[in-house]
Amino acid sequence: MQNKKIFILLPDGIGLRNFAYSDFQAIGLKENFDVIFWNNTPFDLTELGFKEIRIHNSKSNPFTESYKNARKQIELNLNIRKTQDRVYDTYRFPFSYATVLKAGKSLFTQMVSFTHSSKYGLNRIREKIKNKERRTLYYHKSLETLQKEKPAMVFCTNQRPMSAIAPLLAAQDLGIPTATFIFSWDNLPKATMVVETDYYFVWSDLMKKELLFYYPYILESQVVVTGTPQFESHFDKSKLISREDFFEQNNLDLHKKYICYSGDDVTTCPDDSKYLEDVAVAVRELNKNGNALGIIFRRCPVDFSDRYDKVLKDYQDVIVPIEPLWQKIGEGWNTILPTQIDIDLQMNTIANTEMVVNLGSSMVFDYVAHDKACAFINYDVTDKKISDWSVKKIYNYVHFRSIPNLETVLWINNPDDIVSIIESGIDKKSSVIEGAQEWFKIINQHSPQEASKRIWEGIKVIIYKE
Incomplete structure (x- = not known):
C-alpha cells in the first residue's frame, strides 16, 4: 500500500498563510493524504483541527x-x-x-x-x-522523528529559514524525498536560498527559468511549476461580507468611495508617510471638486513604527487606518505572523476599495484578481529620510523586469499627477487592468485558484515515482 503520509515542514510562520490558512490542507485530505504539519512556529495548529508534530529546540550550529x-x-x-x-x-x-x-x-x-x-x-x-548542521542536537532529534513517523515526503513551506536545514538534511539522509516552495516572487535574484532539496516548487515558468539560472546545480526535472496559494483566497467569494457590514465594522462612510494606500516596511520605503500625505492632499483636492473619496490605510504588517502618526492625525478627514490583524510573537520581522482573520480582512478591504496605491509591491496582483487597478509611486520626495535611497533602486530590482510591454500599472511620477491618476484608477474600464492581468499570468501559473491542487498533484507524482 502506498505511503501517503506527508510532512509539511513549517520552519517559521511565513508559510502559515499559504499552507495553513488556505484550502491546501483540506485538498490534501480529500486526496487521502495523511497531512501532518511539522511545526516550528509558536502557533498551535491543532486549534485549526490539523495534525501536528511540534519541533522543540530548533537550534542551529553556531557557525x-x-x-x-x-x-x-x-x-x-x-x-x-x-x-x-x-x-x-x-x-x-x-x-x-x-x-x-x-x-x-x-x-x-x-x-x-x-x-x-x-x-x-x-x-x-x-x-x-x-x-555543521549534521552535528546538532536538532538534526539528531529530526532523525528520530522521521524514523518513528516514516513520512513519504517532507515538503518545506519556505526556502529561506536556517531552521529548515537540519530537518531536511535528516530526511535526505534517510532517503525520504524532500521539496521546498519558493516563497515570494522576488526571492531568487536576492540569493535567499538556504535549503537544498530534491524538488523545488515554483510560481511560474519565469521562476523556473530563474531557479535554473541562479542555481545551475539544480536540474530541470527537479522543478515543479504550480503557482502560489497566496492569491487563492481572492477567488473564494464566501469570505466576503456585505459592503454595509464592512463599512460599519471599520467606521467608514457609506456615502464615500475609498482607495487603499498599502504601506511598505521602513527599509523598503523610508519616506512612505510622506507619500501617504501626498495622496491625502490629492484626495482633499478631489473632494473639493465634488467627489466623495476617502483613503483606507493598510500599513505593512511588520511595521509598528510611529512614522505615520502625524499624517493620520492631520488628515483624519480623509484617511481611515485599518490595522492588519497579524500576531506579534517576538521582536524580529519573521516573528510577526499572519492570521486567518487578516486574510479575510485584506480580501474584504480590496473588495470595498476602488484601487490601490503603493510603492512596487505584489498588491498589484491582489487587486487585479478583483479586476481593480494599482498605482505605483515613482518619484523621490524633496526631504528624504535617507539621502541615498531612491525609488529608482526599487524599480531596478530584477523582479520588475518581468513587466510585459503593456501598461500594467498607473505610474505616479510626480505628486501633481496623483489627482488624475486616482481619477483613472477608479475608472472600472482602466486599460491597466488588462495589462496587469497579463503580468499576473507571467509571474504566477494560471488559473491562480488552482495552485494548491497543482502542488498536491506534484507531491503525488513525486511520491509515486520515488
Missing part, C-alpha cells in the same frame, strides 16, 4: 548563520560576474559592528566570502553548512 550569510554574498558576487549587472549589490544588507560578537561575525562572513567567491568555493560553503 551556520555566518556561513549562510557568506553563501549569500558569494552567490551575489557570482551573479554579478555572470551577468555583468551591479543590481545584485543592492540585495546586500550592511554588516553590523554594534557589539563585539556582531563585529566578529561580520568580519568572519566577509573573510569567508572573499576567499570563497568561486563556483568551487561556493560548493565548499554549501558542504560546510550541511556538515
